[in-house]
Amino acid sequence: MADARRDFAHKLSTQIIRDNQAVYVEDLCVKGLARTRLAKSVHDAGWSQFVAMLEYKAGRYGRTFAKAGRFFPSSKLCSACGAVAGTMPLNIRSWTCPCGAVHDRDVNAAINILAAGRAERLNACGGTVRPAA
Incomplete structure (x- = not known):
């Protein structure tokens, strides 16, 4: 197995x-x-x-x-406005943000993880800033 x-x-x-x-x-x-x-x-x-x-x-x-x-609030962070919800037990699968957006917890976490990964990737390009003379 x-x-x-x-x-x-x-x-x-x-x-x-x-x-x-x-x-x-x-x-x-x-x-x-x-x-x-x-x-x-x-x-x-x-x-x-x-x-x-x-x-x-x-x-x-x-x-x-x-x-x-590990401590990134992926499922509690509103992907629409960026507000962070309070403590949320695992049995709550969907929640409504004060901005009016209704989130499925897993889909919202996936959106936030993708955005965090893209932001990190774009900020950590490395290499030289100016082209060589």
């Missing part, structure tokens, strides 16, 4: 890296999630191993890979 899961993770990570120029993920506290009722799901999914596969394959194929910080 473990070999089948690992094989699936390898095939999926290769497909994701080949099909996309940039991949952004959220750095989850897997140890912390392993102590909750989500432990079986987190370990079965092999999230840490899957992210490691994405990271080394992105380097191999010349793709951009970035992780959003």
Whole structure:
């Protein structure tokens, strides 16, 4: 069973890296999630191993890979106005921002992680600022 899961993770990570120029993920506290009722799901999914596969394959194929910080409020940050909601338990799957936008928690987190990854990528270009004389 473990070999089948690992094989699936390898095939999926290769497909994701080949099909996309940039991949952004959220750095989850897997140890912390392993102590909750989500432990079986987190370990079965092999999230840490899957992210490691994405990271080394992105380097191999010349793709951009970035992780959003562990404390980045991806699911509580309004993607429309930028307001941060208060504490929100995991059982709340959708919420309404004071600006009037209604957010699905997972879709909103995906939008915010993409925006954070793009912002980091555009700000960290490196290289020389001025062309050579």
